[in-house]
Amino acid sequence: xxxxxxxxxxxxxxxxxxxxxxxxxxxxxxxxxxxxxxxxxxxxxxxxxxxxxxxxxxxxxxxxxxxxxxxxxxxxxxxxxxxxxxxxxxxxxxxxxxxxxxxxxxxxxxxxxxxxxxxxxxxxxxxxxxxxxxxxxxxxxxxxxxxxxxxxxxxxxxxxxxxxxxxxxxxxxxxxxxxxxxxxxxxxxxxxxxxxxxxxxxxxxxxxxxxxxxxxxxxxxxxxxxxxxxxxxxxxxxxxxxxxxxxxxxxxxxxxxxxxxxxxxxxxxxxxxxxxxxxxxxxxxxxxxxxxxxxxxxxxxxxxxxxxxxxxxxxxxxxxxxxxxxxxxxxxxxxxxxxxxxxxxxxxxxxxxxxxxxx
Amino acid sequence: xxxxxxxxxxxxxxxxxxxxxxxxxxxxxxxxxxxxxxxxxxxxxxxxxxxxxxxxxxxxxxxxxxxxxxxxxxxxxxxxxxxxxxxxx
Numbered sequence: 001x002x003x004x005x006x007x008x009x010x011x012x013x014x015x016x017x018x019x020x021x022x023x024x025x026x027x028x029x030x031x032x033x034x035x036x037x038x039x040x041x042x043x044x045x046x047x048x049x050x051x052x053x054x055x056x057x058x059x060x061x062x063x064x065x066x067x068x069x070x071x072x073x074x075x076x077x078x079x080x081x082x083x084x085x086x087x088x089x090x091x092x093x094x095x096x097x098x099x100x101x102x103x104x105x106x107x108x109x110x111x112x113x114x115x116x117x118x119x120x121x122x123x124x125x126x127x128x129x130x131x132x133x134x135x136x137x138x139x140x141x142x143x144x145x146x147x148x149x150x151x152x153x154x155x156x157x158x159x160x161x162x163x164x165x166x167x168x169x170x171x172x173x174x175x176x177x178x179x180x181x182x183x184x185x186x187x188x189x190x191x192x193x194x195x196x197x198x199x200x201x202x203x204x205x206x207x208x209x210x211x212x213x214x215x216x217x218x219x220x221x222x223x224x225x226x227x228x229x230x231x232x233x234x235x236x237x238x239x240x241x242x243x244x245x246x247x248x249x250x251x252x253x254x255x256x257x258x259x260x261x262x263x264x265x266x267x268x269x270x271x272x273x274x275x276x277x278x279x280x281x282x283x284x285x286x287x288x289x290x291x292x293x294x295x296x297x298x299x300x301x302x303x304x305x306x307x308x309x310x311x312x313x314x315x316x317x318x319x320x321x322x323x324x325x326x327x328x329x330x331x332x333x334x335x336x337x338x339x340x341x342x343x344x345x346x347x348x349x350x351x352x353x354x355x356x357x358x359x
Numbered sequence: 360x361x362x363x364x365x366x367x368x369x370x371x372x373x374x375x376x377x378x379x380x381x382x383x384x385x386x387x388x389x390x391x392x393x394x395x396x397x398x399x400x401x402x403x404x405x406x407x408x409x410x411x412x413x414x415x416x417x418x419x420x421x422x423x424x425x426x427x428x429x430x431x432x433x434x435x436x437x438x439x440x441x442x443x444x445x446x447x448x
Contacts, residue, residue, distance in 0.1 A: 004380060006392045052380045054392050080376050082387035107372050107389045145372030147389055173372070174389060219442060 002279055002288060004052025007243035009256060010041065012072070013061040014248050014358075017090045019125030020113065021353035022151050022186035022193055025061065026259050029358050030248040038068040040269060042075050044246055047274040049079040053244075059086035061248070064096070070103050077104025084109060086149075089135030090128050097135075101142050108139045109147045109176075114155075115162030123155060125355045136170035147174040152203070152225075153193035154345075160203045164210045168218055177207060178223035181233075183257035183312055185356050191344040192351045200225055227337050231302060232309025232325035239287035239311060244278060252277045254284055257312045261321045287311050292322055296330040361412060361432040367444040368408030375403060386443050393441060398423065402434050406444045 014029040036044070045056065056076040063069055064087055076083045085100065086109045112132055113123040120129040139146045148167040152160065160177065167175040179200075180186050180193050211220045226233050236243060236255050245253040250269040258264055264286065267277045278284055286292065290303060297308040308314075309325020317326045317340075318333045326333035369375070374387040384400035386393045395403060401422065405415045412435055416428040438444045 050380070052378075054376070054378060054385060054387055080378075082374055082389075082392075084389065106374055106387070109389075143371070145389065 002240060002284075005048075005242055005244050005278060006053065007055040007057060008045075008048040008053045009057045009059055009243060009245040010044070010072075011059050011061065011245060011247050011256065012041070012063045012066045012069070015065045016061040016088065016356070017065075017126055018062070018088050018111075018113075018128060019355035019357060020123060020151070020185070021125075021189040021355055022153060022180045023356040024181075024184060024186070024256055025356070026184045026257070027188060027359075028259075029061075029356075031358060034249045035066075036246075036248065036250045036269070038071060040250060041068070041072055044250075044269050044274065045072070045076050045079060045081070047269075048244075049081060051275050051278055054081055055084065056081045057084045057086055062088050062090065064091040070099055073100055073105055074103040077106075082106050087111070087135070088124075088128060089132040090126075092131075092135045092138060094138050094141075097138050097142050097144075101144055105144065107145050107147065109149050110136055110139065110170075110172075112148050112150045112163065112166065112170075114150075115159040115166050119156060119159065133170065136172070140171040145174075146170070146172045147176060148172040149176045149178065151178055151180055152195070153180045154195045154199065155193070157195045157199045157203050161206050161210075164207070164214075164220065168214070172218055174219045174221065176221045176223070178221075179225035181223075181226070181257075181310075183260055183316070185354070187260075187316060189351075189353050190340070191347055192353045194227065194341065194345050195225055196345050197228060200228055226309075226313075226325075226327045227341060229327060230329040232306045232313075232328050234306045235310035235313075235325075236307075238289075238307040240278065240284040241288070241307075244274070244284075246274075252281075252283075254287075255312065258283070260312045261315045263321070287322070294322065294324075296328075297324050300330065360429075361436045361439070361446065363413035363416070363428050363432060364411050365432075365435070366408060366411050366447045367406040367415075367435050367438070368447065369403070369406050370442060370445050373443055388441075388443060390442065393443060399434060402431060403438065403443070406435070406438070408447070 014025050083105050084107045085105045089110050113120040117129040121127050207222050240254045245256045251266045265282050267281050297303050311321045314323040315321035324331040378385045384395040412432050416431040419426045
């Protein structure tokens with residue numbers, strides 16, 4: 001039997017007031033009328049806890065758009081889970097936050113798009129900056145721990161020092177600086193988002209110095225830009241190893257991006273239990289462990305470190321989800337990534353970002 | 360090496376619990392989950408912001424044989440690294 005998962009990413013809705021062009025939601029967003037009703041989510045949380053889940057990440061889209069959020073928070077908390085609210089901050093009033101905290105939210109992750117109001121609001125596609133600053137103050141006043149999440153890309157990477165300073169000013173205990181990972185919307189907008197090598201080289205020491213300076217005050221987590229690396233990221237710490245995602249329509253996914261693999265037979269909580277899906281479904285067992293690997297991964301000692309990288313990226317860039325992640329320097333497809341970097345990092349004409357929208 | 364006079368305290372936002380599924384004490388925090396063995400669970404339970412590392416070693420000595428203050432200090436230092444506890448003093 002596979003080991004039990006620790007985390008459930010509950011994408012309660014794909015609806016969101018923000019329109020970030022790197023959104024981790026799929027390009028085909030789930031519409032409101034296809035969202036799971038409250039009772040299904042309550043059942044999903046019960047099944048997740050029975051399966052071993054101890055952390056519930058209430059995410060979206062914007063989870064505050066679900067009127068049943070208080071009930072869902074209370075239920076996840078009653079099961080003994082750590083409840084993490086992942087929000088844009090838009091729609092988070094003092095009363096709403098106080099109620100959610102009382103029902104058991106343990107931690108809030110607040111997105112921030114850039115260091116300045118102008119940059120933030122341009123990337124988010126709406127005037128959200130002031131509400132985020134206000135939301136951070138409310139979270140601090142409520143006594144909840146705060147993580148600020150910023151996705152980095154060509155349009156804000158030069159401002160990383162300002163982003164760190166702002167996160168400090170907002171009172172964050174953690175700052176996640178995550179270079180864009182190219183799936184869904186981010187893949188569509190890759191030519192507008194891929195950072196240059198010079199940008200990454202300049203940001204690295206700034207982040208490292210801040211990590212040192214802020215030790216014990218604000219932890220800074222830096223997620224690498226994998227296209228520029230020689231080895232792949234340890235995506236999800238292995239397929240079906242630690243976490244599962246339930247999408248707004250009840251699809252159960254080994255990672256939030258997994259719908260990009262069209263041959264993956266995705267199961268739904270409306271039809272099967274999380275236990276059966278986690279342990280026995282073709283989708284979760286497809287790339288679990290090491291048996292599915294071919295060379296160069298199969299005989300590579302790094303497979304214990306990076307698990308062959310990302311299956312979704314392998315599919316997107318090579319057409320084969322079982323291939324070695326093509327960012328790996330040992331992949332026969334590394335030239336594909338190099339060609340993308342050569343052609344998209346410094347385009348002759350800066351492409352417009354396709355803002356995230358329901359189709 | 361953490362001083363025996365250091366006073367550890369569970370960080371804000373960190374939750375302790377018992378997981379019936381894994382039959383183990385756990386600590387839950389934003390970054391993840393730690394599944395604790397019995398000794399670690401006893402140490403975490405005593406990180407109350409009042410007792411020092413030395414006090415915790417003494418208290419555990421009543422319960423378990425052969426508790427070395429240095430071992431407790433090392434365990435607390437690891438919990439500090441994982442951002443499960445803060446240390447004053």
